[in-house]
Amino acid sequence: MATGPAANRSPLPLTSAPTRGSKMAAAMERLRCLLVLLLWLRGTDSFYVPGVAPINFHRNDPVEIKAVKLTSSRTQLPYEYYSLPFCQPTKITYKAENLGEVLRGDRIVNTPFQVSMNVEKKCEVLCNFPNKPVTLTVEQSKLIAERIREDYYVHLIADNLPVATRLEFYSNREEEEKKKEKDVQFEHGYRLGFMDGNKFYLHNHLSFILYYHREDVEENQEPTYRVVRFEVIPQSIKQEDLKADEKGMCTLPEATGSAPQEIDPSKENQMLFTYSVHWEESDVKWASRWDTYLTMSDVQIHWFSIINSVVVVFFLSGILSMIIIRTLRKDIANYNKEDDIEDTMEESGWKLVHGDVFRPPQYPMILSSLLGSGIQLFCMILIVIFVAMLGMLSPSSRGALMTTACFLFMFMGVFGGFFAGRLYRTLKGHRWKKGAFCTATLYPGVVFGICFVLNCFIWGKHSSGAVPFPTMVALLCMWFGISLPLVYLGYYFGFRKQPYDNPVRTNQIPRQIPEQRWYMNKFVGILMAGILPFGAMFIELFFIFSAIWENQFYYLFGFLFLVFIILVVSCSQISIVMVYFQLCAEDYRWWWRTFLVSGGSAFYVLIYAIFYFVNKLDIVEFIPSLLYFGYTALMVLSFWLLTGTIGFYAAYMFVRKIYAAVKID
Numbered sequence: 001m002a003t004g005p006a007a008n009r010s011p012l013p014l015t016s017a018p019t020r021g022s023k024m025a026a027a028m029e030r031l032r033c034l035l036v037l038l039l040w041l042r043g044t045d046s047f048y049v050p051g052v053a054p055i056n057f058h059r060n061d062p063v064e065i066k067a068v069k070l071t072s073s074r075t076q077l078p079y080e081y082y083s084l085p086f087c088q089p090t091k092i093t094y095k096a097e098n099l100g101e102v103l104r105g106d107r108i109v110n111t112p113f114q115v116s117m118n119v120e121k122k123c124e125v126l127c128n129f130p131n132k133p134v135t136l137t138v139e140q141s142k143l144i145a146e147r148i149r150e151d152y153y154v155h156l157i158a159d160n161l162p163v164a165t166r167l168e169f170y171s172n173r174e175e176e177e178k179k180k181e182k183d184v185q186f187e188h189g190y191r192l193g194f195m196d197g198n199k200f201y202l203h204n205h206l207s208f209i210l211y212y213h214r215e216d217v218e219e220n221q222e223p224t225y226r227v228v229r230f231e232v233i234p235q236s237i238k239q240e241d242l243k244a245d246e247k248g249m250c251t252l253p254e255a256t257g258s259a260p261q262e263i264d265p266s267k268e269n270q271m272l273f274t275y276s277v278h279w280e281e282s283d284v285k286w287a288s289r290w291d292t293y294l295t296m297s298d299v300q301i302h303w304f305s306i307i308n309s310v311v312v313v314f315f316l317s318g319i320l321s322m323i324i325i326r327t328l329r330k331d332i333a334n335y336n337k338e339d340d341i342e343d344t345m346e347e348s349g350w351k352l353v354h355g356d357v358f359r360p361p362q363y364p365m366i367l368s369s370l371l372g373s374g375i376q377l378f379c380m381i382l383i384v385i386f387v388a389m390l391g392m393l394s395p396s397s398r399g400a401l402m403t404t405a406c407f408l409f410m411f412m413g414v415f416g417g418f419f420a421g422r423l424y425r426t427l428k429g430h431r432w433k434k435g436a437f438c439t440a441t442l443y444p445g446v447v448f449g450i451c452f453v454l455n456c457f458i459w460g461k462h463s464s465g466a467v468p469f470p471t472m473v474a475l476l477c478m479w480f481g482i483s484l485p486l487v488y489l490g491y492y493f494g495f496r497k498q499p500y501d502n503p504v505r506t507n508q509i510p511r512q513i514p515e516q517r518w519y520m521n522k523f524v525g526i527l528m529a530g531i532l533p534f535g536a537m538f539i540e541l542f543f544i545f546s547a548i549w550e551n552q553f554y555y556l557f558g559f560l561f562l563v564f565i566i567l568v569v570s571c572s573q574i575s576i577v578m579v580y581f582q583l584c585a586e587d588y589r590w591w592w593r594t595f596l597v598s599g600g601s602a603f604y605v606l607i608y609a610i611f612y613f614v615n616k617l618d619i620v621e622f623i624p625s626l627l628y629f630g631y632t633a634l635m636v637l638s639f640w641l642l643t644g645t646i647g648f649y650a651a652y653m654f655v656r657k658i659y660a661a662v663k664i665d
Contacts, residue, residue, distance in 0.1 A: 054226050054286045055159055055226070055227075056215065056224040056225070056226060057117040057212075057224065057225045057226065057227070058117065058222050058223075058224060058225070059116075059117055059118045059119070059222075059223070059225070060116050060117060060118075060119060061116065061117045062114075062115070062116055062117075063115045063116065063117055063158055063159060063210070063227060064110065064115075064158070064159075065111050065113040065115055065156055065157070065158050065208075066095070066108050066109060066110055066111060066156065066157050066158075067081030067082075067086075067108070067109050067110075067111050067154070067155070067156055067157075068081070068106050068107070068108055068155040068156065068157055068162070069081065069105055069106055069107055069155055069464055070083070070084070070147065070152045070153065070154055070155070070192070071105075071152065071153050071155065071189070071551050072147075072150050072151050072152045072153065073151070073549060073550045073551065073617060073618070073619075074150050074151050074617075074618050074619060074620075074624070075150050075152075075619075075621065075623075075624045076465075076549065076619070076624045076627050076628060077458065077461050077463040077465055077623070077624065077627075078104075078105035078106075078463060078464050078465045079147075079152075079462075079463055079464055080107045080109070080464045081107070081109055081111070081154070082109065083462070083464075084140075084143065084144060084147060084192075085134070085136055085140045085143075085144070086111075086273070087111075087112050087126045087127030087134070087273050088112065088127070089110055089111065089112040091110075092109060092110065093109065093110050094107060094108065094109050095108035095109070097399065098398075098399045098400070098403050099399065099402065099403045099406055099471070099474075100398070100399025100400060100401060100402030100403035100404075100406075101398050101399035102399075102467065102468065102471050103399070103402055103406075103467060103471075104398075104399060104402065104465075105463065105464045105465035105466075106398060106399065106464075107464045108157070108398075111156070112126055112127055113126070113208075113275060115158070115208065115210070115277050117212070117225055117279075118212065118225060118279050119277070119279070120277060120278060120279060121275070121276050121277040122249070122251075122252075122276055123205075123242070123249060123250040123251060123252050123274055123275075123276045124248055124249060124250065124274060124275060124276070125244050125248045125249075125250055125272055125273070125274050126272075126273040126274060126275055127273060133239055133270045133271055133272050134270065134271055134272065134273060135268055135269070135270050136263070136268060136269045136270075136271070137268060138265070138266070138267060138268060141263055141264060141265050141266075141267070141268065141269050142265040144192075144193070144200070144202060144263050144265075145200040145263050145265040146265075147192055147193075148192055148193035148194065148195060148200045148201075148202065148263070149195065149200070151191070151618075152191075152192045153187075153188065153189035153190065153191055153192065153551070154189050154190055154191075154192055155188065155189040156189070156230075156232070157230070158208075158210060158227060158230045159226075159227040159230075160396055160398075161227060161228075161229065161230045161289065161290075161293075162188060162189070162230065162293065163188075163189060163190060163208075163230050163231070163232045164186040164187065164188060164189075164229075164230065164231055164232070164292070164293065165186065165187050165189070165190045165191070165231070165232060165233070165234070166184060166185075166186055166231055166233075167184070167185045167186065167187060168184050186231075186292060186293065188293075188551050188552070188553075189551075190203065190206070190232045190234040191203060191234060193236065193263070194236070199262055200262065200263040200264075200265065201236045201260040201261060201262055201263065202236060202261050202263050202271070203234035203235060203236050204235075204236060204237060204261045204271050204272065204273050204274065205234070205235040205236070205237045205242070205252070205273075205274045205275065205276075206232050206233075206234055206235075206274075206275045206276075207232065207233040207234075207235065207275070207276045207278065208230070208231070208232055208275060208276065208277045208278065209229075209230075209231040209232070209233065209278050209280065210227060210229070210230055210231075210277065210278070210279050210280075211227070211228050211229035211230075211231075211279075211280050211281070211282035211284070212225040212226060212227055212228060212279060212280075212281060212282065213225065213226050213228045213281070213282055213283070213284060213285055213286060213289075214281060226286045226289075227289075228282050228284045228285070228286060228288075228289040229282060229284065229289060229292055236260035236261045237252070237253065237258050237259075237260065237261060237274075238258065238259040238260065238261050238262075239261065239270060239271050239272050241253040241258045241259060242272050242274055244272060244274075250272070250274050252276070290394070290395060290396065293395070293553055294395070294553055294555045310536070310562065310563075310566060313532065313535060313536045313566050313570055314566070316532060316570075317532075317569060317570055317573050320573050320574075320577055321573060324573075324576060324577060324580060327580075328580075328658060331349060331351075331658075332658070332661050332662055349583075349584050349586075351662055352511075352586055353511060353583060353586055353587075353588040354504045354659055354662075355504070355505070355506060355507035355511065356506065356507060356510055356511045356588040357504070357583065357588045357590070357655060357659065358502040358504065358506050358655075359506050359507075359510065359588065360427040360428050360591075361427070361589065361591035361592050362592070363592075364424060364427035364428070364429050365424060365429060365431070365434065365435045365438055366438065366442070367423075367427070367591060367592060367595065368420045368421075368423045368424040368427065368429070368435060368439070369420055369435065369438040369439040369442045369443075370442065370443065370595070370641060370644070370645075371419065371420060371423060371595070371644075371645050371648060371649075372416040372417060372419055372420025372421075372423075372439040372487070372491075373416060373439065373442065373443035373444075373641055374416075374641040374642055374644060374645025374646075374648075375412075375415055375416045375419045375420070375645060376409055376412045376413060376415065376416035377409070377638055377641055377642045377645070378642055378645060378646065379408070379412040379415050379416075380405060380408040380409045380412050381564070381642065382564070383408055384401065384404055384405050384408060385557055385560055385561045385564055386561060387404070388401060388557040388560075389557040389558050389560075389561045395553050395555065406475075406478070407478075409483070410478055410479070410482040410483040410486070411482065411483075411486065413440065413482075413483040413484070413486035413487040413490065414486040414487070414489055414490040415490060416439060416487060416490065417436060417439055417440070417486065417487035417488065417489065417490025417491035417492075417494060418490035418491070418493055418494035418497075419490075419494060420435065420436075420439045420487075420490075420491060420494065421435065421436065421490065421491035421492065421493070421494025421495035421496075421497075422494040422495065422497050422499065422500065423494075423500070424491075424494075424495065425494070425495050425497075425499045426499035426500040426502075432491060432492070432495040433488075435491065435495075436487055436488045436491035436492070437484075437488075439487050439491060440483060440484045440487035440488070441484075443637075443641065444479055444483065446637065447634055447637075447638075448475075448476075448479070450630055450633065450634055451467075451634070452472075453630070454626070454627055454630045454631070455467050455472075457623050457626060457627070458623075458627070460623075461623060500652075500656070501656075502656065502659075503656060503659045503660035504659050511586075511588065513586065513587050513588070513589070516585055516587060517585070520581070520582065520585055520587065522593060522596060522597065525578055525593070525597040525600070526596065526597050526599075526600035526603055527600065527603070528578075528600070529574045529575070529578050529597045529598060529600040529601075529647075530599075530600030530601040530602070530603050530604045531600075531601075531604070532570045532573075532574055532601075533567050533570045533571050533574065533600075533601035533643060534601040534604040534605065534608075536563060536566045536567050536570050537563050537566075537567055537601075538604075538608065540556070540559065540560055540563050541605065541608060542612075543556060545609070545612050545616075548631075549612075549616075549617060549628070550616075550617075567601075567643070567646075568646055571598055571601070571643045571646040571647045571650070572646060572647065572650035573650075574598070574600075574647065575594055575597070575598040575646075575647030575648070575650045575651045575654075576650055576651055576654045578594065578597050578598075578651075579594050579651040579654065579655060580654075583655070590651065590655070591648075594647060594648050594651045594652075595644045595645075595647070595648045596644065597647070598643055598644045598645075598646065598647020598648060598650075598651070599639070599640035599641070599642075599643045599644035599647070600643075601639070601643055602636045602637075602639045602640035602643060603636075605635070605636055605639055606632070606636045609629075609632040609635070609636070613625075613628055613629075613632075
């Protein structure tokens with residue numbers, strides 16, 4: 001279902017022979033519609049374009065409640081819903097999942113909750129008979145108590161909408177306003193239970209509140225409804241206070257007079273699982289039903305802070321550009337003066353290393369392989385962010401973002417292979433088959449190795465976050481059946497293509513490199529070069545970390561696309577400045593150094609990840625800590641490859657440009 005300005009656009013009239021004027025008009029119309037679409041995407045309220053078709057319900061139609069998983073930000077280990085002794089339906093049916101859902105640890109399964117559209121339920125026993133409550137064994141009681149201690153949340157869905165718990169609180173307003181208005185926020189899922197001292201209490205009664213939107217229909221037709229919000233109020237109520245009758249109905253006690261359902265891990269426990277259903281009509285339309293979930297973050301950060309960082313980065317980039325351009329023009333003008341050859345010969349600077357600046361570095365195969373993987377990452381991230389910005393990878397399409405990223409990385413192997421092959425030939429490489437194999441396996445092999453080791457630890461915990469063996473085999477088949485052949489194909493054509501045209505010849509004897517100042521050290525260069533690109537993205541980094549480690553939704557892809565463009569610009573400019581200083585110091589070994597230094601912002605990402613772990617997360621156990629730092633290492637490695645590749649190609653273009661501008665005898 002198309003929404004927004006693009007859907008209302010009338011088709012262009014067909015003509016037998018379009019004139020130049022009509023072509024211009026059509027182009028202007030397309031441009032106008034594109035601008036309107038981009039402005040529409042900028043709005044925060046209508047940012048999300050639903051990716052699935054709506055389901056219309058009539059009164060009494062069943063609305064299926066499904067379980068997704070149990071999660072905790074303290075352990076980072078998701079578990080299946082039925083890993084705990086919840087009430088089970090007669091037949092357990094798992095939903096067929098895509099690759100992204102499996103990698104996220106989602107195991108969507110049916111539940112015994114009986115919910116019908118616009119039908120109220122006061123209180124109903126979920127399973128077993130009222131005179132025969134659920135009995136938890138000592139082992140089951142211990143397991144539930146452990147999950148409550150680890151602060152686990154239960155995630156359910158109704159009509160593909162995740163359940164949310166409403167939180168109401170007063171903000172820092174004036175005293176008079178406090179009495180009138182409360183701030184409402186939502187958190188994903190509901191808490192499994194709570195602790196009071198050393199005692200554990202289970203939320204055994206769920207009050208579902210579902211909101212529906214009544215659709216406009218003709219007079220004679222039966223009214224149709226669409227689910228637009230799914231809330232839950234979890235309660236802990238002792239078995240005796242529920243007062244269940246023989247028909248499976250129960251009576252909820254008064255809030256003040258009820259005792260919570262305690263779970264004693266040292267003995268068997270008896271309880272009733274109950275639920276109630278309440279329906280409310282809502283003005284929210286189906287296309288906007290995700291807005292509630294996309295504003296769940298309890299951290300209020302203003303757009304001003306993001307725009308402020310963007311302005312600062314642009315300002316600093318502009319200053320750098322002006323300085324480097326003015327200095328370069330002066331250098332080139334001095335070097336090209338032919339009237340005073342002696343002074344020119346005595347000049348020091350980047351012209352003196354013209355005979356060595358394009359000398360091939362050590363390990364050209366590994367360098368070209370890493371840069372090829374960087375190109376793969378760059379193409380994949382650019383396409384994913386752009387497509388997500390257009391709303392095609394919405395939160396309702398579970399796992400779509402991760403699935404798309406995996407497949408795109410595989411298919412982008414042809415571009416990675418092409419760029420790696422051409423650079424390898426430029427660096428006087430000859431073993432193209434070995435180079436192609438290195439490109440296809442070096443970075444993916446490191447990622448697969450780290451993920452496999454982490455997966456073994458997750459397997460040991462029996463978590464649903466462990467990638468099943470068939471999925472692992474499928475990923476290996478994708479790697480060797482799709483990515484590897486495409487890398488070979490791209491590498492073959494890249495290696496056969498004319499190598500990059502270097503403007504000056506390389507001397508046979510290498511020039512001696514003078515002793516370098518302390519600030520030309522590699523590590524100092526990494527620290528200096530990483531500040532500006534990291535400054536462009538550290539605010540978005542907070543949102544991304546919250547989405548990954550605290551089960552939040554990330555949806556600010558419009559700003560992320562802008563930040564990505566600024567990251568590319570700032571990495572390129574910093575890389576050019578650093579390679580210019582290095583060549584002015586008569587150090588021509590810039591190939592590897594530029595690649596390493598341009599990825600300096602990855603070092604700051606690592607520092608920020610450690611800061612986030614210490615200050616934001618409550619992880620104390622070994623395996624969750626190992627998972628956090630293992631996946632963080634992969635993120636830092638990938639970010640280093642991405643920024644290093646951007647900086648390398650910017651510096652390479654810059655070096656070729658400046659040496660083509662001076663006259664070399």
